[in-house]
Amino acid sequence: MKKDPYVEILMMMQKEGAKSNPPSFCLGKVVSETPLEIKVDELPLAADDFLIADYLVEGYKRSLQVTSQGTMSNNGESSIQGNLTSSTQNTSGGSGEDSFASHNHSINNQATFNGSCESTGPYTLSGESEVEFKPYLKKGDLLALMPMDGEQLYIVVCKVVSLV
Known part of the structure; x- marks a missing residue:
């Protein structure tokens, strides 16, 4: 049986066209x-x-930058754990020597609070964290x-x- 040339051409066009289509x-x-x-x-x-x-x-883990602002209100029992990072206010000595120059002291302590606390006021939180899915x-x-x-x-x- 002889093949139809038109069918052959159409099949060739479909095959070649499929190569270019995503x-x-x-x-x-x-x-x-x-x-x-x-x-x-x-x-x-x-x-x-x-x-x-x-x-x-x-x-899967991804780093996340978090920034939040708002007003916090707390009336009751609270529990907070974390690291307290701060410094004293600048103070100076009086003799003019370098050892008495204006300076402050770093405070880096683990902080824990459990008890009754009432507070209201604005807050700003900012930091980077890692999220695991x-x-x-x-x-x-x-x-x-x-x-x-x-x-x-x-x-x-x-x-x-x-x-x-």
């Missing part, structure tokens, strides 16, 4: 948390079949994946949810 997203489903296993349609993916966004991985992906979660390299490798982009 891969589309697909849905995967978490079938196991530890070790993480994902299924795309009926294809099971093991850990070496995908790359995953770092923030989806248990134990707890396990996030659960069995049954839906994931957005992008297939790469002829669907031999997938990139797990994010967890997706339905609003309905």
Whole structure:
């Protein structure tokens, strides 16, 4: 049987056109948390079949800058633990010698307070902290994946949810 040349040309055009088109997203489903296993349609993916966004991985750590301002009000029992870092006010001696020049003293002590405290006033908190992510992906979660390299490798982009 002779092949239809028009069908052959169309198939060649589809094949060549597919090379220039970026891969589309697909849905995967978490079938196991530890070790993480994902299924795309009926294809099971093991850990070496995908790359995953770092923030989806248990134990992922990220530095965080925190700044907060407001008014605090406390009427009752309080418990505070931390480090007190401060210094004395500048003071000076009187003889003109370097050892009597204006100076202060650093205060670095561990502070603990337990008791009754009433206070109201403005506050400003600022600092850097590290946040560690707890396990996030659960069995049954839906994931957005992008297939790469002829669907031999997938990139797990994010967890997706339905609003309905």
